Amino acid sequence: MSPSTLIMGKPITKLTSDLRKQTYAFLEKLTEDDSSPGLHIEPIKNSRDSRVRTGRVSLQYRAVLFRLDGPTHPAYVFVGVWNHDDAIVRAQKSELTVNPVNGVSEIHFLDVDPQPAVDVKKPLVEAAPARSSAPTILGYTTAELRDFGLDGDLAARAARATSDDEILDLAEHAVEWQGLALLDLSAGTPPEVVREKLGLDRPVDAPGGEVTDTTILRGFEHPAAKLTYTFIEDNDELRRAIEQEDFGAWRVFLHPEQRRYATQATSGSFRLTGGAGTGKTVVLLHRADDLAHRRGGRILLTTFTTNLAGELSRGLRQLAPDVTQTPALHQEGVFVSGIDALASAVIKSAGGRILGARKTVLGAEDGGLGRRTNTVEAWQSAVAAAGTDLPLPLQSVAFLDAEYAEVILPHRLIDLAGYLKVRRPGRGVRLNRGERTAVWRVIESYRLSSRAAGSIDFREAAAIAAAYLDSEAETGHRRLFDHVLVDEGQDLSPPHWLLIRSLAAVGPDDVFIAEDSHQRIYGRRITLKQFGIAVVGRSRRLTLNYRTTAEILDFAMRVLEPGAYRDLDDEIEKSSDYRSARGGPAVGLRPCASLTEELATAAEQVRTWTTEAGLSDQPLESIAILVRDQYNRDRVVTGLAERGVTVRSIDREGTVGGAPVVMTMHRAKGMEFRDVLLFGIGADSIPRGFSEYEYSESEVSDALLRERSLLYVAATRARDQLVITWAKQSSPLLPASA
Numbered sequence: 171m172s173p174s175t176l177i178m179g180k181p182i183t184k185l186t187s188d189l190r191k192q193t194y195a196f197l198e199k200l201t202e203d204d205s206s207p208g209l210h211i212e213p214i215k216n217s218r219d220s221r222v223r224t225g226r227v228s229l230q231y232r233a234v235l236f237r238l239d240g241p242t243h244p245a246y247v248f249v250g251v252w253n254h255d256d257a258i259v260r261a262q263k264s265e266l267t268v269n270p271v272n273g274v275s276e277i278h279f280l281d282v283d284p285q286p287a288v289d290v291k292k293p294l295v296e297a298a299p300a301r302s303s304a305p306t307i308l309g310y311t312t313a314e315l316r317d318f319g320l321d322g323d324l325a326a327r328a329a330r331a332t333s334d335d336e337i338l339d340l341a342e343h344a345v346e347w348q349g350l351a352l353l354d355l356s357a358g359t360p361p362e363v364v365r366e367k368l369g370l371d372r373p374v375d376a377p378g379g380e381v382t383d384t385t386i387l388r389g390f391e392h393p394a395a396k397l398t399y400t401f402i403e404d405n406d407e408l409r410r411a412i413e414q415e416d417f418g419a420w421r422v423f424l425h426p427e428q429r430r431y432a433t434q435a436t437s438g439s440f441r442l443t444g445g446a447g448t449g450k451t452v453v454l455l456h457r458a459d460d461l462a463h464r465r466g467g468r469i470l471l472t473t474f475t476t477n478l479a480g481e482l483s484r485g486l487r488q489l490a491p492d493v494t495q496t497p498a499l500h501q502e503g504v505f506v507s508g509i510d511a512l513a514s515a516v517i518k519s520a521g522g523r524i525l526g527a528r529k530t531v532l533g534a535e536d537g538g539l540g541r542r543t544n545t546v547e548a549w550q551s552a553v554a555a556a557g558t559d560l561p562l563p564l565q566s567v568a569f570l571d572a573e574y575a576e577v578i579l580p581h582r583l584i585d586l587a588g589y590l591k592v593r594r595p596g597r598g599v600r601l602n603r604g605e606r607t608a609v610w611r612v613i614e615s616y617r618l619s620s621r622a623a624g625s626i627d628f629r630e631a632a633a634i635a636a637a638y639l640d641s642e643a644e645t646g647h648r649r650l651f652d653h654v655l656v657d658e659g660q661d662l663s664p665p666h667w668l669l670i671r672s673l674a675a676v677g678p679d680d681v682f683i684a685e686d687s688h689q690r691i692y693g694r695r696i697t698l699k700q701f702g703i704a705v706v707g708r709s710r711r712l713t714l715n716y717r718t719t720a721e722i723l724d725f726a727m728r729v730l731e732p733g734a735y736r737d738l739d740d741e742i743e744k745s746s747d748y749r750s751a752r753g754g755p756a757v758g759l760r761p762c763a764s765l766t767e768e769l770a771t772a773a774e775q776v777r778t779w780t781t782e783a784g785l786s787d788q789p790l791e792s793i794a795i796l797v798r799d800q801y802n803r804d805r806v807v808t809g810l811a812e813r814g815v816t817v818r819s820i821d822r823e824g825t826v827g828g829a830p831v832v833m834t835m836h837r838a839k840g841m842e843f844r845d846v847l848l849f850g851i852g853a854d855s856i857p858r859g860f861s862e863y864e865y866s867e868s869e870v871s872d873a874l875l876r877e878r879s880l881l882y883v884a885a886t887r888a889r890d891q892l893v894i895t896w897a898k899q900s901s902p903l904l905p906a907s908a
């Protein structure tokens with residue numbers, strides 16, 4: 171009996187569930203003993219590569235594999251499963267080799283019908299587009315591209331390409347790392363940076379050496395090979411690799427950059443930025459898994475809302491079922507929680523000791539901590555109660571709320587004297603002494619009425635929890651967590667950051683933050699260093715969009731273009747170098763003359779997508795209609811029902827299967843769908859009127875950025891198709907063309 175190592179690639183063909191089971195059984199047997207008679211592992215006559223084998227999965231189906239001699243036992247590279255005759259042809263024309271420039275292992279299929287798969291090379295016979303006089307766009311010669319490691323044919327075609335579409339098409343059909351390198355080069359990324367991103371600056375072996383089974387096996391260990399191939403360690407992993415559809419690839423195949431950020435130890439806090447769909451959440455989940463296995467201890471995985479935390483928890487369970495997700499604080503394992511729920515849990519766990527922290531933050535020990543204030547109503551009553559010597563613009567809920575969260579709570583101000591002295595950089599509006607006094611009167615009134623009602627607001631809860639944890643640490647208690655992982659960092663408010671800082675001691679691997687300033691749809695920009703989170707020199711960016719097609723990404727980036735975005739490190743956020751390796755249909759822009767026509771257009775579109783979903787076995791809840799507000803959400807549900815289309819409205823609860831969903835753009839944050847319809851994108855609905863921000867120009871421009879971001883977030887929820895409808899006048903935030 172001779173056990174064998176198994177290496178699997180991303181699936182090239184889609185398997186039915188029966189065939190998947192048979193393939194699993196075949197591969198399980200192969201790893202136990204490759205000489206089992208039932209496997210029929212056989213070489214193929216007239217094959218390009220003597221290592222190629224086929225194996226018997228069922229009467230009708232054969233697996234195509236490569237056999238390599240490993241140091242102690244054989245290794246098999248599983249290519250895929252085909253009908254008997256197709257498998258023979260595929261086996262004959264497949265070749266396993268290492269890249270002569272960097273030693274990365276690659277499989278090439280020559281003269282085989284191109285499949286819509288990541289690592290299938292276009293046949294030579296389809297060859298060069300007719301010579302055209304249009305200028306080439308890449309700016310590299312064939313020889314330069316070959317020196318970079320691109321295959322000869324790909325290099326020649328790329329050097330001749332005259333449009334981005336041509337490059338995208340070549341990239342889609344190339345060996346995966348080569349396609350990604352090509353996209354980066356075509357976007358102007360310097361070759362040495364592309365090499366570093368893909369780990370090619372660290373070749374496996376000296377280039378140009380002899381290709382042996384040993385060098386091929388080593389080449390599969392290279393980060394660029396791991397984009398596409400994985401070593402299967404045990405049967406659980408085998409099951410996951412076989413059962414994964416497209417949606418599950420993130421669990422197994424990471425981009426070299428993603429892998430680096432998921433696994434590398436950091437000397438302090440770390441910030442990972444990246445546009446929508448670049449896999450920030452995927453990195454966080456892998457990092458949680460890696461920390462749990464490598465370092466152990468108490469790990470926090472947190473995000474903006476409880477709904478998103480639920481998604482993180484589910485994702486971690488899928489990725490790492492063996493990692494303990496603890497339901498309680500103070501325990502080893504991963505604690506997954508929305509940031510506000512975490513603040514509440516800290517307050518609850520503190521018992522009577524929380525009162526000191528309440529006093530530190532709010533100036534009084536008494537008053538409830540369990541209920542949450544309705545802030546809008548509370549500010550309005552506080553303004554009314556405090557009298558009107560405050561200039562009108564400063565009476566706005568938006569101003570008061572921001573002043574409270576950005577100045578008063580972070581500085582733990584509890585009296586007028588403190589407020590008169592405090593510096594308020596970045597607030598965009600100067601206040602003289604009289605104005606500060608008037609504002610403070612409103613704050614006092616706000617605090618008094620919440621105290622009487624026995625409630626605190628969410629920001630107060632975070633600030634109190636932080637003050638409590640800081641005081642515990644000062645008296646020698648351990649911080650609550652060893653490692654803190656934060657998703658959707660761009661939307662956290664200053665009190666949230668106080669809380670994050672207070673959760674883990676400053677040191678290696680303490681706080682890891684994923685954020686995208688382009689997706690800030692709540693609050694205002696802040697910088698991390700003011701909360702003691704130092705990420706200078708430990709800040710990196712992901713640029714490859716795994717979610718959306720190039721067409722949707724391009725459209726979404728044009729929504730953002732006129733805005734100036736700054737990240738949590740106060741750097742201007744570039745939007746030009748994001749790219750997708752996948753093409754698809756153009757974004758559909760559907761102007762309508764009236765609401766009635768818009769509803770009819772939406773109904774027709776959802777009907778079409780529902781039919782397509784049925785044909786391709788996709789769940790109906792992968793179709794979403796996103797709207798600006800709840801009013802429109804309800805209007806769409808009713809309007810579509812009247813036209814015979816059933817859709818489900820989603821509010822706080824999670825998505826239930828069985829029907830297309832309708833939700834607000836805010837609710838869709840962090841989610842993704844196959845098809846997305848943005849409904850009601852008219853001039854009167856987005857951007858919103860900014861009367862509440864009229865106290866400061868910078869607030870108005872910030873609010874406008876948030877509106878752009880909201881549209882960007884909504885558009886980038888779509889994986890494959892995006893359609894936008896409006897009645898009468900279109901939103902000025904929409905790019906002029908798709």
Ligand SMILES: Nc1ncnc2c1ncn2[C@@H]1O[C@H](COP(=O)(O)OP(=O)(O)OP(=O)(O)O)[C@@H](O)[C@H]1O
Pocket residue numbers: 417419420421423424425428444445446447448449450451452453686689716717839840841842886
């Ligand atoms: N290495 C990968 N292989 C395959 N799919 C991936 C990979 N990384 C990410 N994805 C997929 O891309 C999509 C987006 O990933 P993810 O949600 O982590 O991105 P994000 O940057 O957090 O997005 P957003 O900021 O828009 O919420 C998901 O469907 C995820 O499964």
